[in-house]
Amino acid sequence: MVSERAADVTPFLAMDVLERANELDDVIHLEVGEPDFSPPDRVVETAVESVRAGNTNYTAARGKPALRRAIAAHYAREYGVDVDPGRVVVTPGSSPGLLLAMAALVDPGDEVVLTDPHYACYPNFVRTVGGRVETVPLRPADGFRPRVPAFERAMGADTRALLLNSPANPTGAVMDGDTLADLVALAADHDATPVVDEVYHGLSYDVAEHTVLEYTDDAVVLNGFSKRFAMTGWRLGWLIVPPDLVDAVNRLAQNLLICAPNFVQDAGVAALESPPERLDAIRETYRERRDLLVEAISEWGLDPGYTPQGAYYLLADVSDLPGDAFDVADLFLEEAGVAVTPGADFGEQAADYLRLSYATDADAIHEAVDRIDAVLATVER
Numbered sequence: 001m002v003s004e005r006a007a008d009v010t011p012f013l014a015m016d017v018l019e020r021a022n023e024l025d026d027v028i029h030l031e032v033g034e035p036d037f038s039p040p041d042r043v044v045e046t047a048v049e050s051v052r053a054g055n056t057n058y059t060a061a062r063g064k065p066a067l068r069r070a071i072a073a074h075y076a077r078e079y080g081v082d083v084d085p086g087r088v089v090v091t092p093g094s095s096p097g098l099l100l101a102m103a104a105l106v107d108p109g110d111e112v113v114l115t116d117p118h119y120a121c122y123p124n125f126v127r128t129v130g131g132r133v134e135t136v137p138l139r140p141a142d143g144f145r146p147r148v149p150a151f152e153r154a155m156g157a158d159t160r161a162l163l164l165n166s167p168a169n170p171t172g173a174v175m176d177g178d179t180l181a182d183l184v185a186l187a188a189d190h191d192a193t194p195v196v197d198e199v200y201h202g203l204s205y206d207v208a209e210h211t212v213l214e215y216t217d218d219a220v221v222l223n224g225f226s227k228r229f230a231m232t233g234w235r236l237g238w239l240i241v242p243p244d245l246v247d248a249v250n251r252l253a254q255n256l257l258i259c260a261p262n263f264v265q266d267a268g269v270a271a272l273e274s275p276p277e278r279l280d281a282i283r284e285t286y287r288e289r290r291d292l293l294v295e296a297i298s299e300w301g302l303d304p305g306y307t308p309q310g311a312y313y314l315l316a317d318v319s320d321l322p323g324d325a326f327d328v329a330d331l332f333l334e335e336a337g338v339a340v341t342p343g344a345d346f347g348e349q350a351a352d353y354l355r356l357s358y359a360t361d362a363d364a365i366h367e368a369v370d371r372i373d374a375v376l377a378t379v380e381r
């Protein structure tokens, strides 16, 4: 018998689309959020050297001291904030970090407030620990950026955590510092903990990024190496937690995860110490791809009404096309050989949209645009 909690877990549609796309020939993948870059060479070399040196046993659950210090130094360098390495917990990817954060904060019946649209997996983390999800709808007219009054209305006596994500998946929206500061204050008024997923930090175009740690120490930061350093399969991430949560999160990590892979942690130090110019060049490449797709989406008449400023996703509004977004995603996959994700994956507010990822090289994106052009020319509106 499957537990009620497990039965409630919804599939991750982007992964379902990937499965179907892999059955077909000659598909261009705009459905998955997997960078097409490699990690810096020094990262690979460090991992190999570390394996050869025999660093293949367990480490402390909270991570190797050198990596925790390198993570703290990253916050001083990038944002000018002082983080005690004692508050850093290294995890095998940011996803297990979110599981630890939810397990440490949420009791059965507690409420976690999150945005709609949101990263597809968030509600399932909340439900897995017995929490309840309360969503705050974001509006395309605001560029899907959070507005504080909507959060004031959503938060109540049972709210335990406020789960935010900037730069955001799937919208590409980037939260400004004032809004983040106001949401931190609102959470404090409700004795709720802000949990901020900063996994796309480093990938913002035209706007400044702010970590929640600029405004409070009483927040959980979730981050990792998957996106910024193109290290998805290496499974390495981290949490920064408030001092009063360190012990609980460490005990949960000891029990649920044991530790992140030893030699991968050494590679993480090398990643954090890699020259910033490389990331600057990658960011510029993403920006060019974004501009290319923003223009194409507008020419298709599927403009979402705002320009995404971060991550590597954008939404196309397909409400004026025949059928629903699932039908349009099917049409693009089966007729154009272009895989995209139906917005329903990311909440009701995204149901009329498709999410396109531009973590794919520009030639493939150009080809995808030509193919979609051809298919849309056959569609009656």
Ligand SMILES: Cc1ncc(COP(=O)(O)O)c(C=O)c1O
Residues within 6 Å of the ligand: 033, 093, 094, 095, 096, 119, 165, 168, 169, 197, 199, 223, 224, 225, 226, 232, 236, 237
């Ligand atoms: C917003 C967001 N958070 C977390 C993750 C998970 O990343 P990781 O590979 O660090 O587990 C993803 C992956 O796509 C994501 O989009």
